[in-house]
Amino acid sequence: MSPAKVHPQQEKTPIGESPEGNATLAEIARAAEVSAPTVSKVLNGRADVAPATRTRVEELLLLHGYRRRRGSTAQSQLIDLVFHELDSSWAMEVVRGVENVAREEGLSLVLSESAGRLTPGQTWVDGVLARRPVGVILVLSDLTAAQRAQLTSRNIPYAVVDPAGDPGDDVPSVGTTNWQGGLAATRHLTGLGHRRIGVVSGPSRMMCSRARVDGYRAALETAGLPFDPELIREGEFHHEAGYAASLELLQLPDPPTALFAGNDLQALGIYEAARELGLRIPEDLSVVGFDDLPLTRWIGPPLTTVRQPLIEMAETAARLVLDLRRGARPATTRVDLATKLVVRSSTAEPSR
Template sequence: MPSSPRRATLATVAASAGVSVATVSKVLNGRSDVSPATRSLVQSLLQQHDYVAPAPRREPPGLATVELQFDADLNAYSTEIIQGAVAAGAEAGIGIVVSIRSGTARTTAWARQLVAAGRRALIAVTGELTSGQPAALARARLPLVLIDPLNLPRTRVTSIGSTNFAGGLSATQHLLSLGHRRIAYIGGPPAAACNQARLHGYRAAMEAEGAPVLPGYVRSGHFRYHDGMASGAAVLDLPHAPTAIFAGCDEVAVGVMEAARARGLRIPEDLSIVGFDDTQIAQLTSPPLTTVRQPLREMGGVALRTALRLAAGEKVDSHHVELATELVVRGSTAPVPDRG
């Protein structure tokens, strides 16, 4: 049987035209840096050789994606961030890959793996980075954007957050306006930048009103339900228990609610509680939770768009963006109870 004719290649066409393979490739891809005469010759020879471009290789599964990485198990806060990033990614035609950090090692090899998987950028949420980790990403030419970082490395890193100080201030001022003076703060990790800002807002409001922060009234832990329950129990068991508690996030606030109920306290008749974030659980609690709305979906969207701008080589207006917070008053706060 006669052998089937061999398919023409770019090298075949290039040899016939007396040009390089790169020049033929430029013509095929419509590049403008080829002279009209050369373009005409190459196009004619492509037809003469009946050149058919090979079927495109399947792109790696991670192509045109951005990695959205969390440092712990997903919760209501994470869901809001994800929804905002996914919506912005859909508008831009970019996929979002959600991952949870495993271990603490982040090296050059780790950064190269992200690039090899087709990631355009990395968005790290409430994570803690060493100065070497952003450097590893920079060497791999992979842009990094942080959301509510626990710490900011000494190297300049782009980050997205909210007006945490103003949020802490407004939450505490709301409780003070209801007549409360014994107000406790139960927050997250002491070193977390967002927690520090909320705590400073709380202290500023208390100081401005002349309301003392009693010993044991400031507690720290993680932004988790069980931490809120444990710290809430400790605060409510103090000899002079607070009449109101400002919790550093909604999940902590729900834990405080459970600690209060276990002690027979009614909310808000006996104890007022304010949260932070305004996630879905704030509306599902009984009573619904007064909280500071942190624009989490908008933060996810801004982070995604910022990451894509950096990936395209564009400059950003600011390396740190803060979106406005807003107090949302619901049923978990009331005037101070009449008790000693």
Template sequence: MVADAAGVSLPTASKVLNGRGDVASATRTRVEVAARDLGYVSPSDRRGGLPGRTVDLVFDDLVSPYSLEVLSGVTEAGTEAGVDVVVNRAPRDDAGARSADDWAGRLKAVGREGIIIVTSELTLEQVESFDRAGLPLVVIDPLNLPRVEVTSVGATNFSGGLTATEHLLSLGHRRIGFAGGPERAACGQARLHGHRAALEKAGVRPEPDLALHGAFSYPAGLEMGTRLLDLPRPPTAIFAASDTTALGVVEAARRRGLRVPDDLSVVGFDDTILATLATPALTVVRQPLPDMGRVALRTLLRLAAGESLDSHHVELATHLVVRDSTAPPRGER
């Protein structure tokens, strides 16, 4: 917000707001005026005076490339807004409502303004406990939504699944496998439905044995890739519902002496750093993970300020990025 108001880049605004000296005086003045007009208080000033504003950012998996991309967006938006972000893991006990009340109570007691939860499975007890504690909640890519009015941020997963499969169909593939996420994951289901819609639109009958489900992980991708490639009539292409899943599929192909994309085309989903570091570089559906983090933080602050939202669910656009892991099937080149 400060960067936009001053007409400068986010790194430049951050340098000024954090007291760095390597900024031109005219630029510094513009940023300071914008910050003052917006009521921005720097972290150093907050530490010297009133307690700073803080939100919790909760992950199931803290070390995945997906999580790091979302984290970068949340923390950048937090820096702009003068809000500290505390990173935690989701509680793993199953004590029900009492445990949920304890979690919400602890966050409220230490002054959290709200909580952002990423790709975790929420219980109704947790959602109701946050409500009772007066803690705003925003969920990113939820595995489930126990109540439709829970505020969430995601991507156009159905469109992404449709686009990925249409790309493979355009190359000439007709036996296309799907290495999906957990069956209960809403985002994974949307990708599967988009995949099936593309097949049906092309007149290709979806085959049940070509669609598998597992965790969004490398081991699950390896296991699903192995099962798909061991079929009597294996697929010539596989759409994987995450980048890490896709890398597991690529490894399953390698162990069978198959080359990607000569013998098997693979499409991933996310476009984390793994996609460009892979050999071959992955064709993927890119979802704007840092932007999803930024939107989640800004939405949470609006809720904390008592503002009403036009929609409880926001979807950011996905798009296809074609790299080296897809090609026409061998017989059609």
């Protein structure tokens, strides 16, 4: 008895040998032993898929490099913008920058907050997959390898503004010259004659915080001043942290005559601590911030600070994401925009 003939359409194409070198939806479905509509549901972030099935499909999508073709499904006219915290004028500057580009492109924004976590949860990822935005921008956040793979497989480009950690060479990111900013702030204070300069740093888990402190240390070394770990305090980028940390520093037996704050919000906390202790700014204490938020020009006295171009950073990230969406390859995956020291009335020569 002669063997049955197999119709050409019934022959299975091994995964990874599709004509474009990219696994197809049907191949993923066969490997996962589910239907093609089930794979489509997973790709689109649908909730009506069993968790075990979803995990198996996601693993196969990652393993075999599935990537949805551009234009293969309807795309929403949205940019997803996610913050680890969304409660300050700092965040509003970033929103304004992304909104500038979105308006030019006829797009809308979706804002999300990850409740202080530097990595958004799976619920957020599922929402992004369901919305199918033209791109995602993360602020002071990062994604897990699995989350990155999920966005990549759906052809959703992403970029990070001021990444919390080292995003790696393959993740587009936009930052600022934090080290140079810390150097300039501290050099300004040493130039005024300050010799005991304290730092209220942001969280050490964030790359920008570490870079600013490193710049501070380099400025001390250049001025021939010793680095004293006792003059460093760490806290979140909030008023409360600046207040608590500066209270400790200003009540040392030999307190600093100047403080460099990790951001402008911490600097406002320093102002409150100085007021409570009866210290005048800048007569008794010089203060330098970081960010140059609009409010720093209106507090008393106006704050000397390091300007990081938040709006331009956000605009750059948005344009980078849109270029990636159009298939363009960036010349570099890391962009650092320049900081600038802005001298106002909160710094002066030490009175002692």
